[in-house]
Amino acid sequence: MSKTSPFAISLEKTCQDRGLRLTDQRKIIVRLLEETISDVAFHPDVDEIYNRAIKIDKRISVATVYRTVKLLEEQGIIEKHDFKAGKARYEVSTKNHHDHLIDINSGEIIEFIDDEIEDLKKKIAKKLGYELIDHRLELYCKKK
Amino acid sequence: MSKTSPFAISLEKTCQDRGLRLTDQRKIIVRLLEETISDVAFHPDVDEIYNRAIKIDKRISVATVYRTVKLLEEQGIIEKHDFKAGKARYEVSTKNHHDHLIDINSGEIIEFIDDEIEDLKKKIAKKLGYELIDHRLELYCKKK
DNA sequence: ATACTTGCAAAAGATTTGCCGCATG
DNA sequence: CATGCGGCAAATCTTTTGCAAGTAT
Numbered sequence: 001m002s003k004t005s006p007f008a009i010s011l012e013k014t015c016q017d018r019g020l021r022l023t024d025q026r027k028i029i030v031r032l033l034e035e036t037i038s039d040v041a042f043h044p045d046v047d048e049i050y051n052r053a054i055k056i057d058k059r060i061s062v063a064t065v066y067r068t069v070k071l072l073e074e075q076g077i078i079e080k081h082d083f084k085a086g087k088a089r090y091e092v093s094t095k096n097h098h099d100h101l102i103d104i105n106s107g108e109i110i111e112f113i114d115d116e117i118e119d120l121k122k123k124i125a126k127k128l129g130y131e132l133i134d135h136r137l138e139l140y141c142k143k144k
Numbered sequence: 145m146s147k148t149s150p151f152a153i154s155l156e157k158t159c160q161d162r163g164l165r166l167t168d169q170r171k172i173i174v175r176l177l178e179e180t181i182s183d184v185a186f187h188p189d190v191d192e193i194y195n196r197a198i199k200i201d202k203r204i205s206v207a208t209v210y211r212t213v214k215l216l217e218e219q220g221i222i223e224k225h226d227f228k229a230g231k232a233r234y235e236v237s238t239k240n241h242h243d244h245l246i247d248i249n250s251g252e253i254i255e256f257i258d259d260e261i262e263d264l265k266k267k268i269a270k271k272l273g274y275e276l277i278d279h280r281l282e283l284y285c286k287k288k
Numbered sequence: 289a290t291a292c293t294t295g296c297a298a299a300a301g302a303t304t305t306g307c308c309g310c311a312t313g
Numbered sequence: 314c315a316t317g318c319g320g321c322a323a324a325t326c327t328t329t330t331g332c333a334a335g336t337a338t
Contacts (some may be wrong), residue, residue, distance in 0.1 A: 007166055021312060021313075046302080061320050063305085133284050141274035146292095190327085
Protein backbone atom coordinates (compact mmCIF):
# COMPACT_ATOMS: atom_id res chain seq x y z
CA MET A 1 0.00 0.00 0.00
CA SER A 2 2.76 2.36 0.81
CA LYS A 3 4.95 0.91 -1.90
CA THR A 4 3.45 2.24 -5.09
CA SER A 5 4.15 0.25 -8.20
CA PRO A 6 4.10 1.98 -11.58
CA PHE A 7 0.76 0.28 -12.31
CA ALA A 8 -0.89 1.26 -9.05
CA ILE A 9 -2.86 4.22 -10.24
CA SER A 10 -5.00 3.19 -7.31
CA LEU A 11 -7.57 0.60 -8.15
CA GLU A 12 -10.04 2.60 -6.14
CA LYS A 13 -9.76 5.37 -8.68
CA THR A 14 -10.16 2.90 -11.51
CA CYS A 15 -13.31 1.54 -9.95
CA GLN A 16 -14.72 5.00 -9.48
CA ASP A 17 -14.01 5.87 -13.08
CA ARG A 18 -15.99 2.84 -14.15
CA GLY A 19 -18.90 3.99 -12.06
CA LEU A 20 -18.63 1.18 -9.54
CA ARG A 21 -20.02 2.08 -6.17
CA LEU A 22 -17.25 2.27 -3.65
CA THR A 23 -18.52 0.64 -0.51
CA ASP A 24 -16.36 0.00 2.52
CA GLN A 25 -16.09 -3.68 1.73
CA ARG A 26 -15.11 -3.05 -1.88
CA LYS A 27 -12.44 -0.63 -0.79
CA ILE A 28 -10.94 -3.23 1.46
CA ILE A 29 -11.04 -6.00 -1.12
CA VAL A 30 -9.59 -3.76 -3.78
CA ARG A 31 -6.83 -2.67 -1.46
CA LEU A 32 -5.93 -6.28 -0.72
CA LEU A 33 -5.91 -7.13 -4.39
CA GLU A 34 -3.59 -4.25 -5.00
CA GLU A 35 -0.93 -6.19 -3.17
CA THR A 36 -0.82 -8.60 -6.08
CA ILE A 37 0.77 -5.83 -8.08
CA SER A 38 3.82 -5.38 -5.92
CA ASP A 39 3.98 -8.98 -4.79
CA VAL A 40 4.08 -10.87 -8.07
CA ALA A 41 3.98 -14.23 -6.34
CA PHE A 42 0.72 -13.42 -4.56
CA HIS A 43 -2.31 -14.85 -6.29
CA PRO A 44 -4.92 -15.14 -3.54
CA ASP A 45 -8.03 -17.25 -3.70
CA VAL A 46 -11.38 -16.04 -2.38
CA ASP A 47 -10.79 -17.52 1.02
CA GLU A 48 -7.45 -15.82 1.45
CA ILE A 49 -8.95 -12.50 0.47
CA TYR A 50 -11.86 -13.06 2.81
CA ASN A 51 -9.67 -13.99 5.75
CA ARG A 52 -7.50 -10.95 5.33
CA ALA A 53 -10.53 -8.77 4.85
CA ILE A 54 -12.35 -9.70 8.03
CA LYS A 55 -9.23 -8.87 10.00
CA ILE A 56 -9.61 -5.31 8.74
CA ASP A 57 -13.37 -5.15 9.08
CA LYS A 58 -15.66 -7.83 10.44
CA ARG A 59 -18.64 -6.57 8.48
CA ILE A 60 -17.76 -8.47 5.37
CA SER A 61 -18.94 -11.82 4.06
CA VAL A 62 -17.56 -14.41 1.67
CA ALA A 63 -20.51 -13.75 -0.59
CA THR A 64 -19.36 -10.18 -1.00
CA VAL A 65 -15.86 -11.28 -1.80
CA TYR A 66 -17.20 -13.59 -4.46
CA ARG A 67 -19.44 -10.90 -5.86
CA THR A 68 -16.73 -8.26 -5.87
CA VAL A 69 -14.12 -10.46 -7.39
CA LYS A 70 -16.55 -11.44 -10.13
CA LEU A 71 -17.46 -7.85 -10.77
CA LEU A 72 -13.84 -6.79 -11.02
CA GLU A 73 -13.11 -9.65 -13.34
CA GLU A 74 -15.96 -8.71 -15.65
CA GLN A 75 -14.55 -5.21 -15.70
CA GLY A 76 -11.21 -6.59 -16.72
CA ILE A 77 -9.65 -5.07 -13.63
CA ILE A 78 -8.47 -8.36 -12.24
CA GLU A 79 -7.76 -11.76 -13.73
CA LYS A 80 -8.92 -15.16 -12.68
CA HIS A 81 -6.58 -18.12 -12.80
CA ASP A 82 -7.08 -21.78 -12.25
CA PHE A 83 -3.73 -23.48 -11.60
CA LYS A 84 -5.12 -26.98 -11.13
CA ALA A 85 -6.15 -26.74 -7.49
CA GLY A 86 -9.90 -26.63 -7.47
CA LYS A 87 -10.30 -23.00 -6.61
CA ALA A 88 -9.80 -19.80 -8.50
CA ARG A 89 -6.97 -17.40 -7.79
CA TYR A 90 -6.87 -13.73 -8.65
CA GLU A 91 -4.49 -10.94 -9.46
CA VAL A 92 -4.72 -7.41 -10.77
CA SER A 93 -4.54 -7.19 -14.54
CA THR A 94 -1.39 -5.53 -15.72
CA LYS A 95 -0.86 -4.03 -19.11
CA ASN A 96 1.67 -6.58 -20.17
CA HIS A 97 0.52 -10.14 -20.44
CA HIS A 98 2.60 -12.60 -18.51
CA ASP A 99 2.59 -16.32 -17.99
CA HIS A 100 3.01 -18.43 -14.89
CA LEU A 101 5.41 -21.00 -13.64
CA ILE A 102 4.02 -23.02 -10.75
CA ASP A 103 6.35 -24.81 -8.37
CA ILE A 104 4.51 -28.10 -7.94
CA ASN A 105 6.18 -28.73 -4.60
CA SER A 106 5.80 -25.42 -2.84
CA GLY A 107 2.88 -24.00 -4.78
CA GLU A 108 4.91 -20.87 -5.35
CA ILE A 109 3.96 -18.92 -8.44
CA ILE A 110 6.49 -17.17 -10.60
CA GLU A 111 5.47 -14.76 -13.29
CA PHE A 112 7.43 -14.36 -16.45
CA ILE A 113 7.21 -12.56 -19.72
CA ASP A 114 8.66 -13.91 -22.90
CA ASP A 115 8.11 -11.97 -26.09
CA GLU A 116 9.23 -14.80 -28.26
CA ILE A 117 6.51 -17.07 -26.90
CA GLU A 118 3.90 -14.32 -27.18
CA ASP A 119 4.68 -13.92 -30.86
CA LEU A 120 4.50 -17.62 -31.40
CA LYS A 121 1.05 -17.79 -29.84
CA LYS A 122 -0.31 -15.23 -32.23
CA LYS A 123 1.38 -16.86 -35.16
CA ILE A 124 -0.05 -20.26 -34.33
CA ALA A 125 -3.58 -18.94 -33.93
CA LYS A 126 -3.29 -17.13 -37.23
CA LYS A 127 -1.98 -20.20 -39.00
CA LEU A 128 -5.04 -22.13 -37.82
CA GLY A 129 -7.34 -19.40 -39.08
CA TYR A 130 -8.12 -17.79 -35.76
CA GLU A 131 -7.63 -14.54 -33.99
CA LEU A 132 -6.05 -14.80 -30.56
CA ILE A 133 -8.33 -13.33 -27.91
CA ASP A 134 -6.98 -14.78 -24.72
CA HIS A 135 -4.45 -17.38 -23.80
CA ARG A 136 -2.79 -19.04 -20.91
CA LEU A 137 0.48 -20.77 -20.52
CA GLU A 138 1.37 -22.51 -17.31
CA LEU A 139 4.56 -24.35 -16.60
CA TYR A 140 4.33 -26.82 -13.75
CA CYS A 141 7.86 -27.37 -12.56
CA LYS A 142 10.07 -28.50 -9.77
CA LYS A 143 13.18 -26.80 -8.54
CA LYS A 144 16.40 -28.10 -9.95
CA MET B 145 -14.32 -48.34 -32.30
CA SER B 146 -13.87 -49.93 -35.65
CA LYS B 147 -11.49 -47.24 -36.83
CA THR B 148 -8.19 -48.08 -35.21
CA SER B 149 -5.75 -45.23 -34.79
CA PRO B 150 -2.02 -45.91 -34.61
CA PHE B 151 -2.14 -45.19 -30.87
CA ALA B 152 -5.08 -47.46 -30.15
CA ILE B 153 -3.23 -50.46 -28.83
CA SER B 154 -6.56 -50.94 -27.12
CA LEU B 155 -6.88 -49.17 -23.85
CA GLU B 156 -8.44 -52.29 -22.45
CA LYS B 157 -5.18 -54.08 -22.93
CA THR B 158 -3.30 -51.21 -21.34
CA CYS B 159 -5.57 -51.37 -18.31
CA GLN B 160 -5.10 -55.09 -17.98
CA ASP B 161 -1.35 -54.72 -18.16
CA ARG B 162 -1.52 -52.29 -15.26
CA GLY B 163 -3.46 -54.80 -13.25
CA LEU B 164 -6.68 -52.81 -13.28
CA ARG B 165 -9.76 -54.93 -12.87
CA LEU B 166 -11.79 -54.88 -16.04
CA THR B 167 -15.41 -54.59 -15.05
CA ASP B 168 -18.19 -54.13 -17.56
CA GLN B 169 -18.55 -50.47 -16.68
CA ARG B 170 -14.84 -49.82 -17.05
CA LYS B 171 -14.80 -51.49 -20.42
CA ILE B 172 -17.56 -49.20 -21.62
CA ILE B 173 -15.98 -46.04 -20.27
CA VAL B 174 -12.61 -46.93 -21.68
CA ARG B 175 -14.13 -47.66 -25.04
CA LEU B 176 -15.84 -44.30 -25.08
CA LEU B 177 -12.63 -42.54 -24.13
CA GLU B 178 -10.89 -44.31 -26.95
CA GLU B 179 -12.90 -42.16 -29.33
CA THR B 180 -10.91 -39.15 -28.19
CA ILE B 181 -7.96 -40.67 -30.00
CA SER B 182 -9.49 -40.69 -33.45
CA ASP B 183 -11.67 -37.64 -32.89
CA VAL B 184 -9.15 -35.02 -31.80
CA ALA B 185 -11.85 -32.45 -31.15
CA PHE B 186 -13.64 -34.68 -28.67
CA HIS B 187 -12.81 -33.87 -25.07
CA PRO B 188 -15.80 -35.15 -23.10
CA ASP B 189 -16.68 -34.16 -19.57
CA VAL B 190 -17.94 -36.65 -17.02
CA ASP B 191 -21.55 -36.01 -17.87
CA GLU B 192 -21.02 -36.61 -21.55
CA ILE B 193 -19.25 -39.86 -20.83
CA TYR B 194 -21.97 -40.87 -18.43
CA ASN B 195 -24.78 -40.09 -20.86
CA ARG B 196 -23.19 -42.08 -23.63
CA ALA B 197 -22.41 -44.89 -21.25
CA ILE B 198 -25.94 -45.44 -19.95
CA LYS B 199 -27.14 -45.74 -23.51
CA ILE B 200 -24.91 -48.76 -23.84
CA ASP B 201 -25.61 -50.18 -20.41
CA LYS B 202 -28.00 -48.82 -17.83
CA ARG B 203 -26.13 -50.39 -14.94
CA ILE B 204 -23.69 -47.57 -14.61
CA SER B 205 -23.61 -44.56 -12.33
CA VAL B 206 -21.99 -41.15 -12.48
CA ALA B 207 -20.02 -42.07 -9.40
CA THR B 208 -18.38 -44.87 -11.33
CA VAL B 209 -17.55 -42.57 -14.19
CA TYR B 210 -15.91 -40.17 -11.77
CA ARG B 211 -14.04 -42.97 -10.08
CA THR B 212 -12.88 -44.53 -13.31
CA VAL B 213 -11.81 -41.31 -14.88
CA LYS B 214 -9.82 -40.46 -11.79
CA LEU B 215 -8.20 -43.85 -11.74
CA LEU B 216 -7.21 -43.63 -15.38
CA GLU B 217 -5.82 -40.20 -14.86
CA GLU B 218 -3.68 -41.33 -11.94
CA GLN B 219 -2.38 -44.07 -14.18
CA GLY B 220 -1.45 -41.49 -16.77
CA ILE B 221 -3.72 -43.22 -19.26
CA ILE B 222 -5.92 -40.20 -19.79
CA GLU B 223 -5.47 -36.50 -19.26
CA LYS B 224 -7.65 -34.03 -17.45
CA HIS B 225 -8.19 -30.55 -18.84
CA ASP B 226 -9.93 -27.53 -17.50
CA PHE B 227 -10.64 -25.07 -20.32
CA LYS B 228 -12.32 -22.40 -18.17
CA ALA B 229 -15.78 -23.94 -18.02
CA GLY B 230 -16.21 -25.22 -14.52
CA LYS B 231 -15.96 -28.88 -15.31
CA ALA B 232 -13.13 -31.16 -16.24
CA ARG B 233 -12.73 -32.63 -19.69
CA TYR B 234 -10.77 -35.72 -20.58
CA GLU B 235 -8.86 -37.31 -23.43
CA VAL B 236 -6.57 -40.27 -23.87
CA SER B 237 -2.92 -39.43 -23.34
CA THR B 238 -0.92 -39.60 -26.49
CA LYS B 239 2.80 -39.89 -26.71
CA ASN B 240 3.31 -36.48 -28.19
CA HIS B 241 2.33 -33.53 -26.11
CA HIS B 242 -0.01 -31.15 -27.81
CA ASP B 243 -1.68 -27.89 -26.92
CA HIS B 244 -5.20 -26.65 -27.40
CA LEU B 245 -6.91 -23.88 -29.24
CA ILE B 246 -10.43 -23.26 -27.99
CA ASP B 247 -12.96 -21.50 -30.18
CA ILE B 248 -14.63 -19.20 -27.67
CA ASN B 249 -17.76 -18.98 -29.76
CA SER B 250 -18.44 -22.58 -30.65
CA GLY B 251 -16.50 -24.30 -27.88
CA GLU B 252 -14.74 -26.37 -30.50
CA ILE B 253 -11.33 -27.61 -29.51
CA ILE B 254 -8.44 -27.85 -31.89
CA GLU B 255 -5.26 -29.64 -31.02
CA PHE B 256 -1.93 -28.55 -32.32
CA ILE B 257 1.70 -29.40 -31.92
CA ASP B 258 4.44 -26.86 -32.27
CA ASP B 259 7.98 -27.95 -31.58
CA GLU B 260 9.27 -24.43 -31.44
CA ILE B 261 6.96 -23.59 -28.57
CA GLU B 262 7.79 -26.84 -26.79
CA ASP B 263 11.45 -25.99 -26.85
CA LEU B 264 10.77 -22.52 -25.60
CA LYS B 265 8.85 -23.86 -22.63
CA LYS B 266 11.75 -26.00 -21.53
CA LYS B 267 14.16 -23.18 -22.08
CA ILE B 268 12.15 -20.77 -20.00
CA ALA B 269 11.79 -23.18 -17.12
CA LYS B 270 15.49 -23.84 -17.19
CA LYS B 271 16.33 -20.18 -17.24
CA LEU B 272 14.25 -19.71 -14.10
CA GLY B 273 16.04 -22.57 -12.39
CA TYR B 274 13.34 -25.17 -12.77
CA GLU B 275 12.75 -28.45 -14.45
CA LEU B 276 9.63 -28.63 -16.58
CA ILE B 277 7.34 -31.40 -15.38
CA ASP B 278 4.05 -30.50 -16.93
CA HIS B 279 2.64 -27.59 -18.80
CA ARG B 280 -0.41 -26.33 -20.51
CA LEU B 281 -0.94 -23.81 -23.22
CA GLU B 282 -4.39 -22.81 -24.27
CA LEU B 283 -5.27 -20.30 -26.93
CA TYR B 284 -8.76 -18.88 -26.65
CA CYS B 285 -9.64 -17.57 -30.06
CA LYS B 286 -12.36 -16.59 -32.41
CA LYS B 287 -12.63 -17.47 -36.05
CA LYS B 288 -11.33 -14.89 -38.45
C1' DA C 289 -12.12 -66.79 -1.36
C1' DT C 290 -11.07 -62.14 -1.01
C1' DA C 291 -9.95 -57.96 -2.20
C1' DC C 292 -11.57 -54.71 -5.34
C1' DT C 293 -15.90 -52.34 -7.52
C1' DT C 294 -20.33 -50.56 -7.84
C1' DG C 295 -24.76 -48.03 -6.97
C1' DC C 296 -27.08 -45.06 -4.19
C1' DA C 297 -27.53 -41.34 -1.62
C1' DA C 298 -25.47 -38.36 1.43
C1' DA C 299 -21.51 -35.19 1.99
C1' DA C 300 -18.26 -31.99 0.68
C1' DG C 301 -16.19 -27.93 -1.45
C1' DA C 302 -16.60 -23.92 -4.35
C1' DT C 303 -19.52 -20.55 -6.00
C1' DT C 304 -24.12 -18.38 -6.76
C1' DT C 305 -28.46 -16.38 -5.47
C1' DG C 306 -33.07 -14.75 -3.22
C1' DC C 307 -34.66 -11.75 0.07
C1' DC C 308 -34.78 -7.71 2.55
C1' DG C 309 -32.71 -4.14 5.26
C1' DC C 310 -29.15 -0.56 4.47
C1' DA C 311 -25.68 2.61 2.44
C1' DT C 312 -24.01 5.26 -1.49
C1' DG C 313 -24.11 8.77 -4.91
C1' DC D 314 -34.34 9.58 -2.29
C1' DA D 315 -33.68 5.77 -5.50
C1' DT D 316 -30.96 2.33 -6.94
C1' DG D 317 -27.66 -0.61 -6.09
C1' DC D 318 -25.08 -3.35 -2.40
C1' DG D 319 -24.27 -6.49 1.55
C1' DG D 320 -25.36 -10.14 4.94
C1' DC D 321 -27.28 -14.40 5.69
C1' DA D 322 -28.61 -18.73 4.61
C1' DA D 323 -30.38 -21.61 1.30
C1' DA D 324 -29.47 -23.33 -3.30
C1' DT D 325 -26.41 -25.02 -7.18
C1' DC D 326 -22.93 -27.44 -9.35
C1' DT D 327 -19.22 -30.52 -9.63
C1' DT D 328 -16.86 -34.04 -7.45
C1' DT D 329 -16.09 -37.26 -3.54
C1' DT D 330 -17.26 -40.80 -0.26
C1' DG D 331 -19.45 -44.32 3.24
C1' DC D 332 -21.81 -48.38 3.15
C1' DA D 333 -23.63 -52.71 1.94
C1' DA D 334 -23.94 -55.78 -1.86
C1' DG D 335 -21.90 -57.71 -6.04
C1' DT D 336 -17.97 -59.39 -9.00
C1' DA D 337 -13.34 -60.16 -11.22
C1' DT D 338 -9.32 -62.78 -10.70
